[in-house]
Structure formats: structure tokens, C-alpha cells
Amino acid sequence: MTSLLEAIRETEDGAGKDSQFPHASDGWTREGALKTARVEGLDLNKDHWEVVRALQEYFTRQDGALNLRELHDALDERFHAKGGRKYLYEIFPGGPVAQGCRIAGLKAPVGATDKSFGSVA
Secondary structure, three states, X not given: OOOHHHHXXXXXXXXXXXXXXXXXXXXXXXXXXXXXXXXXXXXXXXXXXXXXXXXXXXXXXXXXXXXXXXXXXXXXXXXXXXXXXXXXXXXXXXXOOHHHHXXXXXXXXXXXXXOOOEEOO
């Protein structure tokens, strides 16, 4: 049986980019995402990876400042069939935007975290 790390290495193309995450920023790896998730107490599964891909894709389509509400709405619409925001908060209890962005290697939009309360989005 192939280990997770071997499977990850097999999906990477020659340029070092993971072919299953075509919108990932330079330097982002699944290994790094797994480390971040472990620190945050998450055990990533296919549902988490789907949200990570969606976040990375959304960020590449934006031309400038990100709007937190628009991102929330886009995620809610994309995952509506699975339960929308409720589903997203179940798999990312630290906030689908704030925690999801950290794992996806992205800078969360302004307002996604409140230092006095922690993650809010």
C-alpha cells in the first residue's frame, strides 16, 4: 500500500506543482497543508481538500482586494448541496475562510479573523 506522502509525490508534475491543485500558490504543498492541519487539530479528508481547491481557485479569479462576504457567499453556493455554510463550519470549525485559507496557503481577507474573538469566518 502506498503511503500518503508517496501518493502526494506521485501527483506532482515535473515543475513541483501538484497537478490536483492547479490554482495553488507557488511554494504551497499538501505536506505543508497537512502540517498546518495537524497543528490546528484537523485530520484532512477528501471534503477538506475539495474546499482547499475551491478557495485556491476563487483567489486566482480575483483581481485585487477580496471581499469576505462575496467569498462566504461563493463557498455557500459551491457547497450548497452538502449543506452550505453549516457543512463548511462542521469540517472547518475554526472558520471555513480563516482556517481554510491557512491550510490552502492563502491570506484570509480582512475581517475573516478578529484577534479578540479568534476566527469568525
